[in-house]
Amino acid sequence: MAGIVACVLLSLVTMVHSQVQTAFLEYMQTRMGVLEERIAQWHDHSSRYSSELRDFKNQVLKMLENIEKEREAVRNEVENTNVRVDRLEREVDYLETQNPAPPCVEIDEKLTELHVNKKKKNEKYEKLTGCPKAENPDTAEPNVVPSPPPNRKSYCSDTISQVNAMKILKRYGSSTGLWTKDPIGNSERVYVFDGSGNDTVYLFPRMKEFTLSTSTRKSARVKLPFPWIGTGHVVYGGHLYYVRQGDEFQVIKFNLVNKTVVDSAVLPIEDQVPVYGLSTHNYIDIAADEEGLWVIYATRENEKNICLAKLDSNSLSIEQMWDTPCPIENAESAFVVCGTLYVVYNTKLPSRSRIQCVFDVSGTISSENVPVVYFPKRYGSHSSMKYNPKERQIYAWDDGYQIIYKLSMKPKDELY
Ligand SMILES: *[C@@H]1O[C@H](CO)[C@@H](O)[C@H](O)[C@H]1NC(C)=O
Ligand SMILES: *[C@@H]1O[C@H](CO)[C@@H](O)[C@H](O)[C@H]1NC(C)=O
DSSP states (O other), X not given: OHHHHHHHHHHHHHHHHHHHHHHHHHHHHHHHHHHHXXXXXXHHHHHHHHHHHHHHHHHHHHHHHHHXXXXXXXXXXXXXXXXXXXXXXXXXXXXXXXXXXXXXXXXXXXXXXXXXXXXXXXXXXHHHHSSOOOOOTTTSOOOSSSSOOTTOOOOOOEEEEEEXXXXXXXXXXXXXXXXXXXXXXXXXXXXXXXXXXXXXXXXXXXXXXXXXXXXXXXXXXXXXXXXXXXXXXXXXXXXXXXXXXXXXXXXXXXXXXXXXXXXXXXXXXXXXXXXXXXOSSOSEEEEEETXXXXXXXXXXXXXXXXXXXXXXXXXXXXXXXXXXXXXXXXXXXXXXXXXXXXXXXXXXXXXOOEEEEEEETTSSOBGGGSOOEEOOOOSSOEEEEEEETXXXXXXXXXXXXXXXXXXXXXXXXXXO
16 A cells, blocks of 8 residues: 555656646747847847948048048148249239339449459459450450441440339240240231140230140141241241250241241351250241341350340341350340340249340440349249330240240430
């Protein structure tokens, strides 16, 4: 009996035990299910976070890019503003030139006070003008022809007293170039040589067309049979006189009406060197004035100073040659007015250009009795300055700007 009771008890205990086990397992399964769900959720979240993080990073990169672009735009804006300020300053310069520049007056007064002994005087002169004083003309070696030919006509006897006004016409082409008009006849045509060597010349019927033009594409052009070099060319009496580089420098006379070469000449000048210390592209600079054509050049033989020659516009022969006292060093450009060579000087870092040395073939004036004439403040350098004797103004090419300088004159003998 006791055995039966024990057996029943045992089976009861076993039954309860298995029931408890089942419940526990069920419980554990539910818990694990919940945990798995949570893990899945975390996983979900973290991948969402990382994709959000990626988006954010992309946004930031885009913003940085935009900021960089804006910075570039601002930089361009600033550059444009600088160019405009430059322009404005030039315009202000133009207005300022309506009044004579005070430094000239000052130097003029000082020069008239020079009456100490000659050596001191020369030193003082050199300090004031930066231009070495010419040899005393009485003792100086005579040049090729000792005295001017008796048939030399003096068409005018004026000298530059100041640069009266400056007009910036345009910004066109390269930093180097030349623009000019024919001083003979009534042609209003504007001739443009862009660069320091090419075979093409651009032509505009009048100043207005040139100032309104936006490119050379629409302008007429003349293609020359031989390329030109430098900025030493002139248009004179319907002909273009230009410099051609070959083994030697040649002057070509080109008829602009029927577009043919009329004549050419190799000038009797040996061992040429660049005529202006501040630029290397000009070996021959042809100039026109009231008396005709001139050639400004330099040779190895007379390495320090600029030479001048009178050129016959018909035959291209040299009538006369002079060694001038005007140094090549720091010379920027030059032109001839009424038989007087005016050399324009500057510094390697461009400052104000000034006429600091003059050479008068008639001997009436010299650097000693001519005040230094300043050009209005500029920022580049003059690659050409072409005097127009009819209009009495200079067509200059300043670092790609086309500028007209109006000159005021006075008789040479009023300097005394
Ligand atoms: C002349 O200038 C134009 C425009 O700059 C250029 O395309 C051409 O090659 C130049 N010609 C010569 C002969 O230098
Ligand atoms: C061009 O004109 C000049 C001057 O008028 C003349 O001497 C020359 O013979 C002409 N040349 C041609 C090819 O027509």
